[in-house]
Amino acid sequence: RYKVRIDHMPPEPFTSTDLLAAIEEIDLNGKEVAVQAYGGPNTLLTQALEKRGAIVREVSLYFWDLPEDVTPVFGLIEALENGQIDALAFTSQPQIGNLLAIAAQVGKEESLRDILAQGAVVVASVGPVCTKRMIKAGFRVDVEPEHPHMGNLILALAERLSPDYVKTD
Structure with missing residues (x-):
C-alpha cells in the first residue's frame, strides 16, 4: 500500500x-x-x-505503562492464588515486568513468581522474546507457538487446554 x-x-x-x-x-x-x-x-x-x-x-x-486502575490486576493475582485461573497468556515481554510491579505493590510478587513457576496454571508465551523474559522472571513456560503470532498462541493454548492433550516431555 x-x-x-x-x-x-x-x-x-x-x-x-x-x-x-x-x-x-x-x-x-x-x-x-x-x-x-x-x-x-x-x-x-x-x-x-x-x-x-x-x-x-x-x-x-x-x-507500555501501567493502567491508571490496577484493581483488576489485584483481582487476577488473588484468583491465581486461590487456584481459580487455569491458564495465563503473555503477549509481550513488558507485561511480565508490569505484572510483577503491580504484584509488588501489594506484597505479592514472590507469591506470583511461585505460582507461575509451580505448574498449577498453564503459562503461555507468544514467542521467544517474551519467553526469555518470563524465564528470567522465574516463570515456567508451558506453551509457546511455533510461529510468534497471536492467533498461533491461541491455537497452541487451546490445544494444551484440550481434554485430549497428552504431555510428551
Whole structure:
C-alpha cells in the first residue's frame, strides 16, 4: 500500500538477534540508523548497532505503562492464588515486568513468581522474546507457538487446554 522498500528481512521469529544476523554483512560504520522501539527501549539492538559503528536514533511511537486502575490486576493475582485461573497468556515481554510491579505493590510478587513457576496454571508465551523474559522472571513456560503470532498462541493454548492433550516431555 505505501510501497516501502524492504531490503533485508530477518527470518521468523523476527527477534532483534535475527535482525542483527540478517544485516551482519552491511557496513554500518558512520551510518545513521533509526530504530523504532516497540513500547520500550531495545538495548540489545541499539548497543549492537552502536558497537558496529552506527549512529542510532531510537524512535518510540508508544510506551507500555501501567493502567491508571490496577484493581483488576489485584483481582487476577488473588484468583491465581486461590487456584481459580487455569491458564495465563503473555503477549509481550513488558507485561511480565508490569505484572510483577503491580504484584509488588501489594506484597505479592514472590507469591506470583511461585505460582507461575509451580505448574498449577498453564503459562503461555507468544514467542521467544517474551519467553526469555518470563524465564528470567522465574516463570515456567508451558506453551509457546511455533510461529510468534497471536492467533498461533491461541491455537497452541487451546490445544494444551484440550481434554485430549497428552504431555510428551
